[in-house]
Amino acid sequence: xxxxxxxxxxxxxxxxxxxxxxxxxxxxxxxxxxxxxxxxxxxxxxxxxxxxxxxxxxxxxxxxxxxxxxxxxxxxxxxxxxxxxxxxxxxxxxxxxxxxxxxxxxxxxxxxxxxxxxxxxxxxxxxxxxxxxxxxxxxxxxxxxxxxxxxxxxxxxxxxxxxxxxxxxxxxxxxxxxxxxxxxxxxxxxxxxxxxxxxxxxxxxxxxxxxxxxxxxxxxxxxxxxxxxxxxxxxxxxxxxxxxxxxxxxxxxxxxxxxxxxxxxxxxxxxxxxxxxxxxxxxxxxxxxxx
Numbered sequence: 137x138x139x140x141x142x143x144x145x146x147x148x149x150x151x152x153x154x155x156x157x158x159x160x161x162x163x164x165x166x167x168x169x170x171x172x173x174x175x176x177x178x179x180x181x182x183x184x185x186x187x188x189x190x191x192x193x194x195x196x197x198x199x200x201x202x203x204x205x206x207x208x209x210x211x212x213x214x215x216x217x218x219x220x221x222x223x224x225x226x227x228x229x230x231x232x233x234x235x236x237x238x239x240x241x242x243x244x245x246x247x248x249x250x251x252x253x254x255x256x257x258x259x260x261x262x263x264x265x266x267x268x269x270x271x272x273x274x275x276x277x278x279x280x281x282x283x284x285x286x287x288x289x290x291x292x293x294x295x296x297x298x299x300x301x302x303x304x305x306x307x308x309x310x311x312x313x314x315x316x317x318x319x320x321x322x323x324x325x326x327x328x329x330x331x332x333x334x335x336x337x338x339x340x341x342x343x344x345x346x347x348x349x350x351x352x353x354x355x356x357x358x359x360x361x362x363x364x365x366x367x368x369x370x371x372x373x374x375x376x377x378x379x380x381x382x383x384x385x386x387x388x389x390x391x392x393x394x395x396x397x398x399x400x401x402x403x404x405x406x407x408x409x410x411x412x413x414x415x416x417x418x419x420x421x422x423x424x425x426x427x
Contacts, residue, residue: 138401140204140348147349149409151276160280164287168227171290175228184223184239186230188332189382191220195244195395205397205427207346209247209261217245222332222382225266228290231375235327238267240337240354242395263352263395265337267330274410329371332378333385334364342400342408349400349408353426358392360385396426 141147151157165182173179199213206212223239224230242263251258273279339352356362364385371377385391400406 140399140401141403142347143344143349147403147408154276157276157280161276161283164280164283165227167287168290171287172228180227180229182227184225184241185227186224188222188224188238188378189220189386191222191386193218193220202427204348204399207348208249209244210397211346216247219243219245222378224378226286226290232329232369232371232377232379233375235329237327238330238332238335238337240265240267240332240335242354263339263354265339265352265354267332267335267337269338269340269351269353270410271340329368329377331364331367331369332382333361333391334367336365342406345397345399351398351400353396353398355394355396355426356391357394358390360389361391361393398426 168182169179172182172185195216195218197210197212197214197216201210209216219242221241221243223241224232224236225239226236230236242265244261244263246259247261248259271279273282334356336356337354342349342351356365369377369381374380400408
């Protein structure tokens with residue numbers, strides 16, 4: 137394989153209007169928070185409000201990693217306490233019959249080292265991932281528009297969302313029979329009701345990785361988890377079905393994942409800024425394996 141690309145600030149193309157775009161996102165998040173806080177009588181997350189499981193475990197960093205992988209948290213061997221939260225992406229707490237993408241947030245506890253401004257004194261590191269390799273919106277502006285639409289549908293017509301989800305799942309299933317997937321349909325409710333513990337979760341976007349640039353992936357590896365990959369969950373008349381199945385497997389069997397790193401080795405083939413054609417994100421996540 138090629139040598140990993142060295143990080144420099146020049147690899148990222150920061151648009152002049154990105155600050156304004158971020159402000160638009162904040163407004164959408166505030167609208168979702170205000171709406172759901174009134175509904176539930178307390179604050180919940182603006183996105184990924186519904187949790188399907190909280191899992192406590194350990195992260196083991198192996199010794200003798202190659203230099204390009206031995207960066208930051210992974211610079212030396214160690215064992216860390218870890219907490220994972222599995223969720224679904226909307227800011228309102230919906231019936232599991234509505235088919236939506238899954239998310240997994242991994243918090244590593246006891247991480248020392250240099251911190252970003254505003255986090256001085258903290259000793260945790262978070263990895264936020266979802267069960268698709270590439271982010272659905274190719275640009276910040278596109279995501280802001282998607283988020284505004286999501287905010288406008290918060291707290292509206294759950295019954296209609298369930299009906300729409302069933303229709304969109306049928307369309308998505310038809311597309312998949314010819315080898316096509318639609319991230320847009322899945323985000324709107326057309327995602328399969330897959331078992332959360334059988335899924336692989338990805339950072340979706342690239343991050344600075346010490347001297348290099350990387351994406352992250354959390355892969356199920358123990359038999360209790362891999363046997364669930366591709367399985368679907370019956371959510372009929374079970375509004376919290378996903379929580380039930382996650383709880384059952386974790387209590388009875390537990391599980392093991394591998395946190396893997398995909399180093400950027402070619403900026404032309406693996407661009408930091410997504411190339412767009414016909415409105416679709418053409419970022420290529422699989423040109424090098426996860427190590």
